[in-house]
Amino acid sequence: MNSADAADPLDEAVRAARLFALAPKLFGGMVLRGSSPARDALVAALGEAVTLRRMPGHIDDERLLGGIDLAASLAAGKPIRQKGLIEEAAEGVLIAAMAERMDGAIAGRLAQARDESQSALVLLDDAREADEAPPVSLTERLAFPCDLSASRRWEEVELAPAHGSLAAVAPLDDKALKAIAATAEMLGVDSIRAMIFAGEAARGLAALDGRDAVTEADLAGAVRLVLAPRATRLPPEEADDTEEPAPDDQQEPPPPPPEGSGDNAEERDDEQQDQQQQEPDLSELLVDAAKAAIPADLLAQLAQGKAPRRSGASGTGQKRKAATRGKPLGARPGMPRGGAKLALIDSLRAAVPWQQVRRREVDAGDDSPILMRREDLRIRRFEERAARVTIFAVDASGSAAAARLSEAKGAVELMLAQAYVTRSEVALVAFRGSTAELLLPPTRSLTRARRSLTELPGGGGTPLAMGLNAARECAEAVIARGRSAALVILTDGRANIAADGAPGRAQAREDAEAAARAIYACGIDALVVDISARPGPEGAALANAMGGRFLALPRADAKMLQAAINAAQPARAA
């Protein structure tokens, strides 16, 4: 598909890496997105230029920040401090794999170290889905985000050494500063950090070439590397501007590297000269450079008016502190009882500083290697992600569903497909005729869900109260197991079967309202989606009674339905 000489994202990333290696602490670091052979090659090349020190995701605070060296302290009989990884890697660069899974607490510590210019970082971002991303607190502090997922290269690369030094490059003049600020503004990059990075990157590009002044091409290059990937909106179009490339043919090569300094800017000048005869505005030039460099997926999102991806995985359940299972967190003082486990090493570590004092207190005859007291005891904590369960209650009756059931089924399937990434679960309640049943208990399995959906028949009366009650019971069971539950009810709200199974519109409506209020009383998040061809007032009333939201989607197909449900789903882990 791609011709062999088409520019590859790796080229830009190599330039960013050269800049980073020039002044690791100044630029803070890189975020390398996409697990590709190109990224492996770049990391290997970077390892030649700077010392890379790997930081595992399960590092504890003690090792990150430094603390008491337990074994040495015990041997010496007095507390001996040990350096942490941040301190140890002060001369080099920390590299963290799977940064999209990084713990918030670790990100906080690293961000702090960054702010004190103690560390430089390379984050490897393997995120696949829109709602996975490394912690923003960190990426914000690293100058170069590079997306290598689309790279087609796998051969080795080399980081050519710089021809000059950063110190030799003159500071940016006012015109250049103004142009960067204006460009950032047009791209919707609010952070001052990003602007500072862009300015330094421009100087860095001059230093790589061994020049002592920054050219327009340097500025354009810096904008491409630092500002373009951070864009939150597309720059406003000029009234008579040339046609922008459509998002899908964005494989377009970015302008050539600045080796032949200035060519690039001249070319762009030529392009613009037919539009305007006077000297082109510098910031316009930079915006053009940025536009060409906005990553394809980001461009597509921006073009649709969506905000760029963020971390904070919506859809996953809330994090809970648990005592018995999950990902280990730090320890805290406490007694190991009620299922809590003793954190032996932390307990010993707590005891170490007191050993000399305690030895003086007790008889000299006590030759135990360490004197423990009750207050030394630490217990372990684990973080367990409370799985989020979305319970779909689907009205499969003749009135609502006959025509729309397949859309409802499609939407549920799409939600489930998403669930396997966000690690949330889905359950399915269907009601029709005179029954409501839990067709699918909370599950993550696509295969099972698809099967039970396919088997779901439609037609018959609308036992809405029964459906709501079944959904509520399922939600309560989910909550009782420590997980969070949300209801999505797909119905037209036109109940005609009462809670006891008897037909009759008035009683049915009354029962449905009671069931809705019960949901409200339980405090379960609820969303009512009316997908019937002509939505009436019943759906909204129902949503109101359960304190939930209401969506009327008379003509939505499965994909639209899923998007709307996603957008409207209550109480997202925000």
Added chain:
Amino acid sequence: MARFPFSAIVGQDEMKQALLIAAVDPSVGGVMVFGDRGTGKSTAARALASLMPPLMAADGCPYGASKEDQARYPDVCGQGKLVKRPVPFVDMPLGATEDRVIGSLDLERALRSGEKAFEPGLLAKAHRGFLYIDEINLLEDHLVDLLLDVAASGENVVEREGLSVRHPAKFVLIGSGNPEEGELRPQLLDRFGLSVEVRTPKDIEVRIEIMRLVAANEADPKGFAERWAGEDEKILKKIARGKAKLPKLEPGPEVLRDAAELCLAVGADGLRGELTLMRAARALAALEGAKAVTRKHLIAIAPSALRHRLRRDVLDETGSTVRITRAIEELFG
């Protein structure tokens, strides 16, 4: 428990082929086995490990270090003489704690002699061998994360409990799971070079044959092993020959083009699929003693190399395998 001879495993040819490829060229990546319980998944993996010729590993080294490891990790692998030891096979229990997997501070030694010693975990044990995880889809997320990291880098980095240890941990990851019980994260799937689907054999004759063999093995494991030793020996030779042949095989441009076209046609994401497809085809050619890598090898291995990399479309009921075979037919006739 006596190990079941690899050659005595009835059927399950795709799984056996994938395991042999992983044995010939570990750089292909691990093998993910989808399928029901009781289809011989763990038996086959175990059998393969015991079939492999012993390694030369540093004496007394908990990592079973090779000569290269000793040079690269002098402080953890020591300078012990190389002695023979069997290829490790580590069965990772689902409830394993993080400590157990990555290793932890040896408390006893810390307390008794104030010595800071690392007690290696399962990852250390699995170095140069096989790490088998049954029902990998039920493994806790944070364990999956650390496995992914180690599998990708070939090195276990421990920075906790005051320890700072780096040791080699290169292994062939073999996972098994039932998609009915939950999906796997795509990042994890991507780390597996090959994936296979196994089913319980439905043919009654085959089932009877399996029962007969298992019963014979249980009644007289030693005799059974001896009876199959010849067949196992043949497989061993095949692997050894394949390994020797591998460096001499280089897929030609037309095979590379085929691989790229196929990946594009089925919509396999990323370059990794293409690379794996090429490597696996090469390993298969080596295993068969072929003179060159051809389209035939590519087609034979394509379902295993690609089926877990297809972008999922939930509204499309067509299975991954069907999509791949269809694309092969369209492209290559």
